[in-house]
Amino acid sequence: MAPLAAGLLLAAALVRLRLSGLAAAGGFLTCAYLMGSLSFWPLTATRKILLLAILSPALGIIADFAFRPHRATGLLLGALFALASVWVFWSVLVQQPLGEAVVLGGGVAAFVFWTVAFTVPFHADPLRAGSTGLALGLGTGIGAILGASAVLGLFGIALAAGTGGFLLVAVISGKRVSGGMTLALSVSVISALIGAGALVLAKSPWWSLVLLALVPLAARLPIPEREYAWQALVVSLYTLAVAVAYCVLDWSFGA
């Protein structure tokens, strides 16, 4: 409940400053704080995820206020965070045989690139960005719990709760609350790293990343020209359908 409350509070309080997109990272970091996980020494893979969870919305704020997003912005940011994901899991990758490390590191980097590159273009569409964060947060969170990591699981669910807070404020206010790059970048980076963490640090199956990569695609499906709340419901159903399908498959066929 605390991450949802933090998301609601941040999304509502920062509407005028066009910083409501901080709701997602706010929910995530609230959970990390309550779990006593907000420390950065020694710099383990999980703590590197926390660092990037702070960095990504900060970068999003800079992008929102200092730059006009370009068509290639998603690709560039995707490549940047794909490289960062290799850094995050480097301590695990160096202990693997070279071939396995290349496949694992390459797969994780490709998943992070894909998720960021396909979510960042939603910076001007808060409903699609929010519903992507909601589904990716829930999917990666439940997947991590099934993969035997409750900490990563709670992180994912907290991200979904924070994003849910943002969506609720958008729907209740009935107007376009700006998520911007702050929301798009933070939901994509944090959820992609949690999903990758569940694969590398826990026991999620490799195909979890393939299925979760479909979430940003589902968010691109057409939505009816009706009330804002209705549109939010439809696009969330699209993305949540993918997340639920993934969770069912993981429960049935996962490790």
Add this chain to the structure above:
Amino acid sequence: MKRIAIALVATALPLTAFSAPESFTIDPFHSHPHFQVKHLDFMWMTGRFDKMSGKIVMDTAAKSGTVELAIETATVNTGDHEKGPRARARDEHLKQADFFNAAEFPRMTFKGAAARWTGEWPAAIEGQLTLLGVSRPVSLTVENWKCGPDPRTQGKRYMCGGNVSGAVKRSEFGMKFGIPNVSDEIRLMIGLEAFRDQ
């Protein structure tokens, strides 16, 4: 006079050799680190690590010694490794990032030195336990320590062994998941046997 000197040297040589530091290698088949953790504040549950290696160096004459142990964290075993209808088995959970994070930290190590001796054998070890990338001082008590010929080899092989115990707070190593339902205090009990290196 010359004969007396030679006799004295000849007598002293074995003593010199005996008092020199001796190196021992841990017997992996009979040495296992066990641990106990309190569950829901009701009972102390026991688990162990199936794989450990290490070296002991002892100089009984100088009453000094060192020990180095390396424990494979992925071999943690509490007897619950069948997932069944649950989301996960306990041993699987213990290996992952919430607890031992074996993918990132496959080994925990202990490096220590004998700090107190009772008679001819060590009674206490002070050292550093490194777990999850964090090193903390740990004091261990040594009990039942003795050395002698291995009876299975008609005395051809020389060995030492005993029991080592202590306690740590896992939160000091960054392992905070589940506290207080799964206690912060962890009891360590290590049965050690080691063969003298040839």
